[in-house]
Amino acid sequence: MARMTALYRNFAESDAPAVAALVSRLYPDRAVSATELLNADRDQQNAGSRHARFLALAPGGELAGFSAYDQSLGQFHPRRFRLEVIVAPEWRQQGIGAALYAWAETQLLTVNALTVRSNVSEDDEAAQRFARQRGFAEERRTWVSSLDVTHFDAAPYAGLEARLLAGGVQLLSAADLARQHPHDWQARLHALFSEVRLDVPRSDPATPISLSQYREWILEDPGFLPEAFILARTQGGELVGQSDLYRSQNSPDLFIGLTGVQRAWRGLGLATALKLRGVRYAQAQGVARIWTDNESSNAPMLRVNERLGFVREPARLSVVRHWPEV
Incomplete structure (x- = not known):
């Protein structure tokens, strides 16, 4: 089956409801509203952190996934970053995650990053494999x-x-x-x-x-x-x-x-x-x-x-x- 052709573009504030809805649907323990998402973005902006979000849209305009990077405000280092790549289950296996990660990697290399951290669930072997293939290794574990x-x-x-x-x-x-x-x-x-x-x-x-x-x-x-x-x-x-x-x-x-x-x-x-x-x-x-x-x-x-x-x-x-x- 041919892969879906997604449209990729930078995040705009008007996208906040769709991004928040996707995160809340896939990760209830990280549920966030559009207001809370934009508030966190403003915190990053006011602190001088580097942060950005990149979207993948399905042909009908639906949000298929996104990638985002930022910096930890409580343990700040100018060359250390956090990353998330999220793709809706119905749009996986279409190359979207790879494209979203490639965008983030390009951005991070441009700012001379030393490290980038992300989180994957221990019961999500596909996400772990995706991370390993891109040079990530487990550092520690957190229990919810x-x-x-x-x-x-x-x-x-x-x-x-x-x-x-x-x-x-x-x-x-x-x-x-x-x-x-x-x-x-x-x-x-x-x-x-x-x-x-x-x-x-x-x-x-x-x-x-x-x-x-x-x-x-x-x-x-x-x-x-x-x-x-x-x-x-x-x-x-x-x-x-x-x-x-x-x-x-x-x-x-x-x-x-x-x-x-x-x-x-x-x-x-x-x-x-x-x-x-x-x-x-x-x-x-x-x-x-x-x-x-x-x-x-x-x-x-x-x-x-x-x-x-x-x-x-x-x-x-x-x-x-x-x-x-x-």
Whole structure:
């Protein structure tokens, strides 16, 4: 059978609904709305990141697939990039993925890239083969885990918050913090974030995120939920832990972003208590499922999730291609 002749062109803002719909259809855990997609693009633009998206259109004008590259804002390096190539199942085996990747490779070589990283699912052998054929090799694994909160049993944890409070730690939300400290609540959140994020496993070293960037990328994100951004605070007023839930406009589920506790306060059950508050929030909102992802080497957080009943889904393989340094 003859291959389909696709039309290829650069992305325009008017394409955002189609791109968001394709991502959300194929990868529900990455569901995104057009507004959220464009917001992320603006974050990249404002940070000075190199980023672009290239589309493949079927003869009738339907979006058949796209490729996109950008740079990680939290571990920025001018010559390290991220890449995704997505083709709708009904248009695969037509050479579209190869053409989309070839465009991205040309773009990355033009800017003298050192590395490019992408993700493939461990249960998608075709995608893994596609990556291997283009020089990618597995670097690490991340597990997506989900929890059905409609059947969650909180009884085993009934006394946890009371014990923490007796030990001098209370839980509150970012909304509570904003009401109590209207002039500097954002700076307080940023200070906590800047510390606990350093212990998150990552492929490249973390780079500083300023207060203004934190405000733009997190607090002004369309999915930010102040009541679901749970914090741990000492009697002296120091924030020592966080676990934040977000909602995509294109998904009924909630996503746990960063759960982190200052080193001196670990081992007390704070991470568990923070996540339990998130479960209660989801239940109160009628949300059936919350999910998160964790790097495979993050054993402490994986244990917390497993005890709470999170169920692992197929791993995401982080694959990387290196080019010689010149």
